[in-house]
Amino acid sequence: MAFGITATDAGLSPWETTAFSTFVFGGSAQFAAVDVIGDGGAALSAIVAGLLLNLRCLAYGVVMAPALVGPRWKRALWSQLMVDQPAALGAAQPNPDLARYAYLVCGAYLFVLWNVATVVGAIALPDAGDVVTDWGLDGGIPAIFLALLWPRLRQPDQRRTALAGAAIAFALVPFTPAGLPVVGAAIGAAAGWRSRPADADADGETDRP
């Protein structure tokens, strides 16, 4: 629902908004791309920012691939559900059959819920410009990103990466067009990278939602 409101506020039609939720189906990347669009950034910046965020779907695919057995067309269809929660739930199951089942149920549920909520948000509050600022709805967006970031901050290397990303984005804002600060911040990943996984392994957690 938050995505529906955010996207229409950024100037997208309800159709475009819903198409994002159906065809991209990756919450954080959708928010990132629409944030860039709303700030008047270039299309390429929006795409790159979104794709960098969704690079993690590649890792989820590797984790889930052994469980997703079946004809090619089924695997192709199932892959669209490859987002945080279904992959995490699937990976937590003791055997491949249960993993596939958990992944599909969670994924289908999330897909339907996400799309219905998007439509409601997009149609309930179209052209909501003043409402968005008067009700403080623009304050909800940073909260969503902070909540996504939060569990990662427990690991030292993730924390360093986040700090570097924030600093780079802050420094780039006055000098670059909208969208580029976010893309540029990806370089911040190098900061966490240089401190090898040693400390990540030390507390032995993976904080995927």
Added chain:
Amino acid sequence: MTSTATVAVLAGLAVGTYAFKAAAPLTFGARPLPDWLARLTDLLPAALFAALVVVSTLTHEGELVADARIAGLGAAAIALERQAPLVVVILASVATTALARAL
């Protein structure tokens, strides 16, 4: 942004994202990612989420600004520290932003 550009973003993001999602299930199966790529996919979201927090809190139309959203972000941080559910985190931020703006 024009509608054509929006559709371009939609198409680019949808195709690229799907390629990431389906790469392993459709092609190279369960072979693990090379170390460097696994580490990159693990770290990139932290850098990007942090950048998005900064940009969505402190900028308006490409300029640095300080406004009520900072108070909202503070409220969100407090809610997260207390392990509040996501809905509560968002509502705390929204309500605080609205309140700070009205004052």
